[in-house]
Amino acid sequence: MITRFLLQGMDRNLRLFVLLVLAIGIALPLLNQIMPPSSPFYVPAWLLQLIGKYLSFALLALAVDLVWGFCGILSLGHGAFFALGGYCMGMYLMRQIGSRGVYGNPLLPDFMVFLNYKELPWFWYGFDNFGFAMLMAILVPSLLAFALGWFAFRSRVTGVYLSIITQAMTFALMLAFFRNDMGLGGNNGMTDFKEILGFSVQADSTRAVLCFASAFTLALGLVVSAAIVGSRFGKALTAVRDAESRMRFLGYRVEGYKLFVFVFSAAMAGVAGALYVPQVGIINPSEFSPANSIEAVLWVAVGGRGTLIGPVIGAFIVNFGKTWLTGALPEFWLFALGALFIVVTLLLPKGVVGLWGQIKARSQAKKARAPA
Amino acid sequence: MSPKRILAVLLSVLASAALAGAALAADLAGLIANLTAGGFGERETAITALAASGEQRAAPILEALASGQLYVRKSDNLVLIGKPDGNQLSLTEAISGKTAGSGTEAELDRVRVNNRLRGVIEAAVGSLTLMSPDARVRRGAAEALFKRRDAASLAALDVALAAEKDPRIKRAMSEARAASVLASDAPTAQKLEAIALVRERADRDSLGVLDATANSATDPEVKAAAAAGANATRQTLAAWEAAQNVWYGISLGSVLLLAAIGLAITFGTMGVINMAHGEMVMLGAYTTFVVQEIIRTSAPHLFDASLLIALPLAFVVAGGIGILIERGIIRFLYGRPLDTLLATWGLSLVLQQAVRSIFGSSNREVGAPSWMSGAFQLGQLNITYGRLWIVVFSLIVFVTLILVLRKTPLGLYMRAVTQNRPMASAMGIRTPRVDALTFGLGSGIAGLAGVALSQIDNVSPNLGQGYIIDSFMVVVFGGVGNLFGTLIGALTLGVVNKFLEPYAGAVLGKILVLVFIILFIQRRPRGLFALKGRSVE
Numbered sequence: 001m002i003t004r005f006l007l008q009g010m011d012r013n014l015r016l017f018v019l020l021v022l023a024i025g026i027a028l029p030l031l032n033q034i035m036p037p038s039s040p041f042y043v044p045a046w047l048l049q050l051i052g053k054y055l056s057f058a059l060l061a062l063a064v065d066l067v068w069g070f071c072g073i074l075s076l077g078h079g080a081f082f083a084l085g086g087y088c089m090g091m092y093l094m095r096q097i098g099s100r101g102v103y104g105n106p107l108l109p110d111f112m113v114f115l116n117y118k119e120l121p122w123f124w125y126g127f128d129n130f131g132f133a134m135l136m137a138i139l140v141p142s143l144l145a146f147a148l149g150w151f152a153f154r155s156r157v158t159g160v161y162l163s164i165i166t167q168a169m170t171f172a173l174m175l176a177f178f179r180n181d182m183g184l185g186g187n188n189g190m191t192d193f194k195e196i197l198g199f200s201v202q203a204d205s206t207r208a209v210l211c212f213a214s215a216f217t218l219a220l221g222l223v224v225s226a227a228i229v230g231s232r233f234g235k236a237l238t239a240v241r242d243a244e245s246r247m248r249f250l251g252y253r254v255e256g257y258k259l260f261v262f263v264f265s266a267a268m269a270g271v272a273g274a275l276y277v278p279q280v281g282i283i284n285p286s287e288f289s290p291a292n293s294i295e296a297v298l299w300v301a302v303g304g305r306g307t308l309i310g311p312v313i314g315a316f317i318v319n320f321g322k323t324w325l326t327g328a329l330p331e332f333w334l335f336a337l338g339a340l341f342i343v344v345t346l347l348l349p350k351g352v353v354g355l356w357g358q359i360k361a362r363s364q365a366k367k368a369r370a371p372a
Numbered sequence: 373m374s375p376k377r378i379l380a381v382l383l384s385v386l387a388s389a390a391l392a393g394a395a396l397a398a399d400l401a402g403l404i405a406n407l408t409a410g411g412f413g414e415r416e417t418a419i420t421a422l423a424a425s426g427e428q429r430a431a432p433i434l435e436a437l438a439s440g441q442l443y444v445r446k447s448d449n450l451v452l453i454g455k456p457d458g459n460q461l462s463l464t465e466a467i468s469g470k471t472a473g474s475g476t477e478a479e480l481d482r483v484r485v486n487n488r489l490r491g492v493i494e495a496a497v498g499s500l501t502l503m504s505p506d507a508r509v510r511r512g513a514a515e516a517l518f519k520r521r522d523a524a525s526l527a528a529l530d531v532a533l534a535a536e537k538d539p540r541i542k543r544a545m546s547e548a549r550a551a552s553v554l555a556s557d558a559p560t561a562q563k564l565e566a567i568a569l570v571r572e573r574a575d576r577d578s579l580g581v582l583d584a585t586a587n588s589a590t591d592p593e594v595k596a597a598a599a600a601g602a603n604a605t606r607q608t609l610a611a612w613e614a615a616q617n618v619w620y621g622i623s624l625g626s627v628l629l630l631a632a633i634g635l636a637i638t639f640g641t642m643g644v645i646n647m648a649h650g651e652m653v654m655l656g657a658y659t660t661f662v663v664q665e666i667i668r669t670s671a672p673h674l675f676d677a678s679l680l681i682a683l684p685l686a687f688v689v690a691g692g693i694g695i696l697i698e699r700g701i702i703r704f705l706y707g708r709p710l711d712t713l714l715a716t717w718g719l720s721l722v723l724q725q726a727v728r729s730i731f732g733s734s735n736r737e738v739g740a741p742s743w744m745s746g747a748f749q750l751g752q753l754n755i756t757y758g759r760l761w762i763v764v765f766s767l768i769v770f771v772t773l774i775l776v777l778r779k780t781p782l783g784l785y786m787r788a789v790t791q792n793r794p795m796a797s798a799m800g801i802r803t804p805r806v807d808a809l810t811f812g813l814g815s816g817i818a819g820l821a822g823v824a825l826s827q828i829d830n831v832s833p834n835l836g837q838g839y840i841i842d843s844f845m846v847v848v849f850g851g852v853g854n855l856f857g858t859l860i861g862a863l864t865l866g867v868v869n870k871f872l873e874p875y876a877g878a879v880l881g882k883i884l885v886l887v888f889i890i891l892f893i894q895r896r897p898r899g900l901f902a903l904k905g906r907s908v909e
Contacts, residue, residue: 154894155895163710167844176883334721337721341718342718
């Protein structure tokens with residue numbers, strides 16, 4: 001029954017797309033592990049890492065799309081949920097270093113020794129357990145989203161006001177995490193990770209597994225999102241996006257719908273962050289910077305908001321462009337990014353995915369006009 | 373009096389003056405000679421005698437002695453002051469002050485001092501400067517003695533007090549005397565009197581004197597009086613500190629006001645979030661930089677006027693670019709505020725990178741004209757001219773803007789469009805034109821803010837980013853479409869921020885303010901002064 005519920009929301013395109021994501025997530029790591037490095041089909045570890053990173057970004061983009069594309073809440077603070085999930089993972093990885101840090105303290109991470117901590121702060125307890133850390137990576141962002149959403153949606157803070165509030169939230173968190181007194185690494189953040197679940201984070205096999213895990217989680221996220229969006233609940237969400245007041249007058253509890261999707265989306269962003277950190281090997285407060293959150297919104301806009309495939313494609317396109325341009329023409333990257341924001345909002349309101357539809361509509365309109 | 377007698381009197385006065393001068397010079401020479409002869413013991417008596425003579429020219433000689441620059445030339449026993457000049461010493465005659473060529477250490481004998489003598493010299497110079505003809509020097513000496521609170525300077529202070537005419541300096545001297553009395557073993561009654569005098573000063577230095585007395589006094593009465601005085605002083609100081617914080621808060625608030633007011637107009641009138649607003653501020657600051665560069669190279673005498681020249685230019689540059697943005701991008705996005713937000717964010721990235729490509733990413737130096745540098749004391753408030761002018765400037769901008777909105781046709785149209793766009797349009801107001809002009813006006817004011825900010829912040833491509841979130845907070849807090857709300861919002865946030873800083877630290881204070889605003893918006897989603905009526909939804 002659950003399977004039926006999950007699958008009913010997916011159309012043929014989405015099913016194919018999920019299979020494609022899974023195929024990439026299985027094929028690339030396998031090619032890395034099975035093929036000898038000399039083979040033309042060999043996938044180097046750096047490419048696995050890169051694809052893994054993009055996949056976690058895609059999951060973040062999907063989370064943003066769920067609230068923005070389907071419910072009309074433009075969150076400029078999803079980077080904060082992403083970073084919080086990342087910090088939970090980072091704390092677990094820090095605890096796994098154990099006594100192999102520079103200072104060799106078996107209990108305290110290096111930065112705490114450096115800052116003269118005598119004992120582990122209370123909020124670090126439990127983070128040596130992987131399961132607990134992952135639970136926190138979901139719970140912490142969810143709770144924050146719940147607190148913010150509960151207040152904001154009940155007071156009917158909407159539109160740009162909500163955007164500004166979420167931006168202020170991530171900005172405040174960034175300032176907070178930059179402080180050394182937070183006990184979370186200050187402006188250096190956390191890095192120099194050694195092991196995850198007993199496997200070295202540097203090893204190719206670990207990278208392969210992480211890449212697969214990211215692809216699998218993304219596929220799962222797509223399936224669950226499709227189920228939500230395709231259900232009666234999802235229809236109501238879209239209706240809230242298009243005519244909030246009318247929904248309210250019809251007797252729907254709009255706050256509840258918004259709150260649920262906001263919290264779910266934050267949890268998804270947290271998971272994305274937790275997948276991101278072991279692959280890049282560092283988490284620091286700049287992940288909270290408002291610019292990051294807005295960039296995530298751009299991925300969705302480029303791919304196509306209000307579709308499930310769009311954000312994934314958008315995340316891949318923009319990040320591929322970023323990787324390539326920051327290497328080849330670093331001066332030019334910000335121009336390109338800025339121009340992309342403008343071009344997409346002005347010319348491609350439905351994103352790349354909607355481009356095909358736009359072209360078709362135009363040609364049909366031409367055809368319709370031609371006989372007359 | 374006949375002219376002859378006047379002449380005679382004049383002559384005699386001149387003659388006696390000359391005689392007195394000669395006598396003094398002879399005296400000085402004798403005293404100086406004592407200074408250079410004999411051991412440390414004799415030197416000390418000579419220094420005390422010099423101090424007692426009240427001879428002003430002795431001060432630089434004593435200072436030279438303390439710093440080991442007083443020499444006796446071996447060939448003619450002339451006392452000289454030698455300042456290092458390369459390998460040699462450039463010499464001046466100690467008494468007459470005439471230059472005496474140069475010499476090497478080998479030709480000269482240095483007059484030696486030890487630490488004990490240095491202390492004596494310092495006190496001697498202090499009491500000599502107490503008698504200086506220059507009022508400012510006398511006052512400085514009195515202040516220095518107040519801080520030193522040395523019983524040894526009592527005698528010199530008494531002499532100086534008797535001779536002093538200026539009431540303010542007299543006051544400073546009697547305070548210094550009181551401080552010295554407290555350090556001496558004077559009777560209780562005198563000490564209590566001194567405490568009362570010191571207490572009236574009520575500043576940081578007098579607190580130091582009172583605290584020291586409270587700690588060291590043996591007499592319980594004196595101890596209690598000093599402790600009570602110290603407490604009272606602490607309270608006064610705390611009040612001044614609060615006042616200083618309010619001033620800092622107003623100063624920060626005026627900066628926020630400048631940055632936010634343009635935003636308030638565009639957001640209020642058009643419902644448009646302009647994420648590139650901070651970059652308009654930055655463009656204003658860079659305009660100032662360019663103006664100053666041009667002035668530096670081609671017309672240095674205009675430097676003091678550079679900011680005044682930059683103001684209209686910054687307004688035109690930022691306003692012009694604002695109109696271009698409105699015509700080129702924003703007008704296609706009306707009714708889609710979230711898309712506007714994204715597009716203007718993209719624009720802000722482009723503008724930042726463009727400025728970085730042209731001017732480089734490092735900070736640019738923008739100088740302060742002379743009328744903006746320096747500071748003055750108001751009571752115990754330290755007010756810098758730069759900050760004062762920024763507060764004044766932001767108020768001028770605010771008032772001008774209010775007048776524009778209330779008294780000009782454009783202001784009338786703008787208010788009409790803010791309140792009810794369709795109705796305004798139906799009445800024949802060309803709303804697109806009003807939109808473009810409003811956007812230009814808002815951006816132009818951001819440019820003006822940039823000129824002011826160039827004085828207190830680093831002029832770098834990231835200048836605007838630091839203000840954008842704060843300005844939004846001000847606008848949202850104050851309420852949209854109401855300039856007084858923006859004014860009160862800016863000042864409140866500025867003052868609250870500065871009051872939190874000492875307790876919570878700058879960063880945590882800022883976080884608390886942000887959290888406060890987030891909670892505040894939940895309570896009043898439309899800000900402090902919300903527009904009422906049908907336009908709200």
